Each structure stands twice: as C-alpha cells, then as structure tokens.
Amino acid sequence: MNQALALRAAAFGLVAALLTRTAPAEDSHAHWSYSGATGPAHWAEEDATFTACGPGTDRHQSPINIDSAAKKDLPPIQFDYKPIPLKVTDTGHSFQVNAPPGSGGITIGADHYELVQFHFHEPSEETFHGHHNAMVAHLVHKNAKGELAVVAVQIRTGKENAFLKPVFDDFPAKGSTERDMPGATIDLTTFLPRTHGYYTYEGSLTTPPCSEGVRWLELKLPVEASAAQVQAFAARYSHNARPTQPLNGRTVAESKD
Ligand SMILES: [Zn+2]
Structure with a gap:
C-alpha cells in the first residue's frame, strides 16, 4: 500500500470508529432485551453481574403476580415530592425522568x-389475579443506606393524563438519549391516585442486574391515561415488561385502606 492509500485507509478507519461510537447508548453495555436470544430467560447469561436474574428456588425476584395478600396495619406512605426538571431520558429500554438530589421522597x-x-x-x-394493566409507572427511591423502595402506579386506559402529557407528547427523538425542556418542571404529586392504599413485598429490580432487597409498594388504585397516550409510548417501547417471577415462599401484605 502506498502512503496516500495508507492515509486514506487510516482516515476511513477513523470515520468508521467515530460512526461506531455514535451507535445507541445501550450498545456500550451488555445486550439485553425483552424478547428472543437476549430476552428475560437469557439475562443471567448476558453478563457475570446478572446472575440474580437467573432461576433458583431461593430467588426473591420481581415482578410478581399478586393473587392473595394478608391485610395488616401497615403505616401509610407519606409522599413529599417537589417539582423536578422535565428532562426525559431514553434508557434504551424505557423512557425515564431522573430526579436531582432534593426532589423529596416518601416516608x-x-x-x-x-x-x-x-x-x-x-x-x-x-x-393482579393474572391481569396486566395497560402500563405501570415505577417511582424509584433510595434511603441513606442505599436501599431501594419502588412505588408502582398502575395506569389503565381512560381519560387523558395531564401529568403524562408533557412527558409523552414529546419523547426524545430516535437516536438521541435525552430531551430537555429548560425551565419546565413536573410534580409527581399530581400523578398519584386519590388514595394510597398499597400491597407490599420484598423483591428485586425488574431489569438487569435484578438486584434483590428492593421494597415494593404497589398502589392499589390505578390512574388513567388515554389510549392515544398508551399508544404513543408503545410506538417506541412495546412489551418492555419482564414476566412475573415465582414467589418462592414470599408473602404479600396489604394495607387496610
Ligand atoms: Zn420498572
């Protein structure tokens, strides 16, 4: 190869490398998906840190089917959320809004x-008794020890949801990982159902690495979103749901309200 050709080859290599670098963000992590060879049944094989996702009678994984629950005097969930910046992130597996420190939380x-x-x-x-709702929102929280608590808000099809509107009307463009609306904020308080009775059990993250020790708080009362809003989400992320996992001896508690 002469020098000019070598330079051109080198330049082509550089361009190819740059193009590869701008591939979707999830390509830089272990591949996992919701179907086929990289689907939930294969997550544990995808990466050495994903072993908790695999089968085992000692596993305490999520999600679960809630069929029966023991009513108990559970403390109420007190919500104390502050408005947070409306910045929507495309994780490659869902759309997510990250909360900066000081966004409030739950007690x-x-x-x-x-x-x-x-x-x-x-x-x-x-x-719930084997029945899926149209969608669910998972509100992820962390305590001072780094332990997670997830509040799940069921979404069924009905009236348009005003809280979801600014999030679902304008997802990040395909290929971009973030959509920022400078100055705009959203307040999760306005998303919560009228009452906050809940089911609770100990489970895991529902995405790799499927880490356990997660306190699940499943609100009983759903909120509504329009069919168009559900379709807008499904047009980008459809069936991004892990199958329900065995209870393996766990029980579900239910608040009396
Ligand atoms: Zn989730």
Missing part, C-alpha cells in the same frame, strides 16, 4: 427514601 413509618427516578413499562409488569 413509611420511620423509613425515609428520596426519589431517584421514574420510568414506565407497557403493559404493567406486575399482574
């Missing part, structure tokens, strides 16, 4: 957790 009895982020699944991952 259950003596336990306080700060809001970290919220994201969506279509349909709902958790089922």
